[in-house]
Amino acid sequence: VTDLRQMLLTLADPPVAEPPAVADLERRQRRRRRKRVAVRVTPVMVCLLVLAGGIASVGGGDRAEPAAAPDVAVTVAPPTSPSTTAVADPSTCRNSYNASCGPFRWDPEPPEVPIEVEVAFEPAAPRVGEVVTFTVTKRRAAGIVRPATVDTGDGGSPRADVGLICPQPGEDTRYGAWDLPAPVPFEHTARYAWTYRSAGTYTARFTFEQWSCGRYGPVYPGWGTAAITVTVQR
Amino acid sequence: VLVDDFGEWYRAQHPRLLAAVVLLTGERESARDITAEAFSMALERWDEVATMSNPAGWTYVVAVNLVRRGWRRRLRERLVGRPISEVPFAPEARLDVYRAVRSLPERARTAVVLRYFGGLSEAEVAEAMGVAVGTASATLATARRRLSVLLAEDEEEMTP
Numbered sequence: 001v002t003d004l005r006q007m008l009l010t011l012a013d014p015p016v017a018e019p020p021a022v023a024d025l026e027r028r029q030r031r032r033r034r035k036r037v038a039v040r041v042t043p044v045m046v047c048l049l050v051l052a053g054g055i056a057s058v059g060g061g062d063r064a065e066p067a068a069a070p071d072v073a074v075t076v077a078p079p080t081s082p083s084t085t086a087v088a089d090p091s092t093c094r095n096s097y098n099a100s101c102g103p104f105r106w107d108p109e110p111p112e113v114p115i116e117v118e119v120a121f122e123p124a125a126p127r128v129g130e131v132v133t134f135t136v137t138k139r140r141a142a143g144i145v146r147p148a149t150v151d152t153g154d155g156g157s158p159r160a161d162v163g164l165i166c167p168q169p170g171e172d173t174r175y176g177a178w179d180l181p182a183p184v185p186f187e188h189t190a191r192y193a194w195t196y197r198s199a200g201t202y203t204a205r206f207t208f209e210q211w212s213c214g215r216y217g218p219v220y221p222g223w224g225t226a227a228i229t230v231t232v233q234r
Numbered sequence: 235v236l237v238d239d240f241g242e243w244y245r246a247q248h249p250r251l252l253a254a255v256v257l258l259t260g261e262r263e264s265a266r267d268i269t270a271e272a273f274s275m276a277l278e279r280w281d282e283v284a285t286m287s288n289p290a291g292w293t294y295v296v297a298v299n300l301v302r303r304g305w306r307r308r309l310r311e312r313l314v315g316r317p318i319s320e321v322p323f324a325p326e327a328r329l330d331v332y333r334a335v336r337s338l339p340e341r342a343r344t345a346v347v348l349r350y351f352g353g354l355s356e357a358e359v360a361e362a363m364g365v366a367v368g369t370a371s372a373t374l375a376t377a378r379r380r381l382s383v384l385l386a387e388d389e390e391e392m393t394p
Contacts, residue, residue, distance in 0.1 A: 004378060005350045007385075008335070010328045012253035016262060019248035020270050022241050028274035109366055151337055209339030221369075223339050223376070 093176035101176030106219065110180055113142040115208045115224025127233050128199050134192045134228070136206050142183030142220040149209070152194050153202030153230065181219055196232040203227050240280050244273055247290050251297060254351035257335050258301045258343060268304060272297040294352030295362045298344055334384040342377040349374055 093101035116139045126132045136148065196202065207225040210218055251272065255265040276283050276293045283289045335343060341363070348359045360370035 004381065007328060007331050008253075008257075008346070008350050009250065011257070011332060012249040015249035016252050016256055017266055019245055019252075019273075020266075022244065022277070025244075025270060025274040025277050028271060029278045032274075032278070109369065112372075149337070149339070151333065205337055207337055207339060209341060221341070223342070225337065 095174075095178050096176045097173045099173075099175050103176075104174045105177055106180055107177035108180065110220045113140060113183065113210075113220040113222040115140045115210065115222045117206055117208060117224045117226035119204070119206055119226045119228045121204070121228060121230060125233060126196065126230065128196060131193050131195050132230060132232075134194070134204060134206070135189060136192065136226070137187070137189045138208050138224065139185075139187045140210075140222060140224075141185055142222070148190070148192075149207045150192060151203075151205045151207075152196075153204050154196055154198070154200070183220060196230070199232050199234045201229060201231045203229055239284065240277055243284075243289065244277075247293070248273065250351055251290070251293060254294065254347045255297050255301060257332065257347060258298070258340075259304070260336055264304060268297055268300045271300055288353055288358075291348075291352045291354045291358065294348055294354070298348060298362065330385060334381050337384060338377055338380060342373050342380070345370060345373045346377050346381075 092098070094107075118137045119134055121132050121134045123130065123132070192206075194204075205225060205227040208223070210220070210222045248269065252265060252269045255269050255272075256262060259265050259268070272293050275296050276289065283292055286292055335346060338346065344363060345359050348354045348362055349356065354362065356371050356374060357367050359374070360367040363370060365373075
């Protein structure tokens with residue numbers, strides 16, 4: 001673990017770039033404040049929110065939380081006081097729509113389902129400047145597979161990593177522990193084109209990952225990768 | 235807390251957070267912007283952040299959230315498919331380490347950054363990523379195994 005941390009930290013030395021001046025950070029801060037003031041809630045909206053029972057009070061726009069602040073602070077939270085909310089009988093809470101069963105969760109937690117990846121390419125002996133077509137097949141016993149992270153081995157990539165994709169939360173009245181849905185087998189073949197600009201031997205790697213999206217999307221997480229060596233001639 | 239304290243802390247932490255964000259995005263320019271924004275948020279709440287047990291950890295979580303938001307925005311703007319044409323580190327850096335971490339799936343990469351750059355505990359990584367502690371631990375264990383295999387492969391390839 002220490003070795004891994006030390007290896008990772010070598011990436012920060014030499015620095016990738018110089019830090020901007022603190023004054024630049026303060027300018028960003030002022031810009032965010034201006035944006036918050038622009039979207040400050042009106043008194044009518046405050047009344048509606050209070051009537052809806054959502055909040056006890058609303059401060060000025062400058063007191064709003066930053067949108068990208070972490071969901072949790074890194075400090076240890078103080079113990080919470082006992083809740084006075086009514087709690088349903090756990091035996092009746094399986095696959096329930098009763099709000100007193102507490103927050104929704106899968107039970108058991110979704111296991112990881114690996115993704116099998118196969119890669120081939122053509123032409124078999126590509127030359128510099130010639131288009132190399134990779135045919136990538138992925139198979140999985142469950143769920144949807146997201147686009148690939150591709151490393152063509154020469155510092156370029158025919159496709160960028162697109163990050164987490166989960167459906168937007170919609171109306172859902174499920175509460176408490178729910179059984180996992182049955183997995184749906186999946187197979188898909190895609191082609192990726194890339195042109196190498198210099199001769200050499202490259203390792204092209206295709207990595208797929210599926211996150212669990214919790215209650216709103218693909219349930220089963222998984223990961224799979226495959227690499228292939230491409231020798232490009234002059 | 236004096237702002238001077240922030241300045242010293244900021245200058246010491248900046249190279250590591252920037253490197254971590256580059257690992258997440260694979261791009262230098264967006265990483266610089268995200269890193270500056272995360273530090274700016276820390277400055278805005280410095281009275282509070284400075285008293286946390288791990289101010290840097292808080293900033294890493296902010297940066298990770300900004301990266302995720304940036305990725306989604308980029309997807310919406312249909313910029314996916316734009317080639318990433320350069321390795322964003324200096325030639326003398328450990329590019330094998332960069333490539334190995336970049337080959338990890340996004341979830342594992344995020345966990346590695348939070349754990350090993352941010353110094354968060356596994357429980358804090360789990361909270362920051364919105365997953366169970368067991369899931370975060372398993373993700374980190376798998377990432378460590380994969381990194382050791384990938385880096386060992388690189389060493390074998392380099393050995394005549």
